[in-house]
Amino acid sequence: MPKSRIRKKADYTPPPAKQAAAIKLTNRSWVAPVMLALFVIGLAWIVVFYVTDGSLPWDTLGNWNIVVGFGFIAAGFGVSTQWK
Numbered sequence: 001m002p003k004s005r006i007r008k009k010a011d012y013t014p015p016p017a018k019q020a021a022a023i024k025l026t027n028r029s030w031v032a033p034v035m036l037a038l039f040v041i042g043l044a045w046i047v048v049f050y051v052t053d054g055s056l057p058w059d060t061l062g063n064w065n066i067v068v069g070f071g072f073i074a075a076g077f078g079v080s081t082q083w084k
Contacts, residue, residue, distance in 0.1 A: 007016045031083045042072030 046069035
């Protein structure tokens, strides 16, 4: 049986104007610093709470300081969903 001819399809490249617009829409250079800052703030909040035996960062919150620290960390994970 004869072998069929291989057809090479040209690769699609969008026009330059559309490429420039796409780059502007996906510029999210703020995501990584904000994400890391939220992680560090949350971790520091929890560590300070444990090291100071509950008297810092806010004495009136009591053990809710742990929830606040994990809230910062959860917010960091929420921001990380915007990273591309």
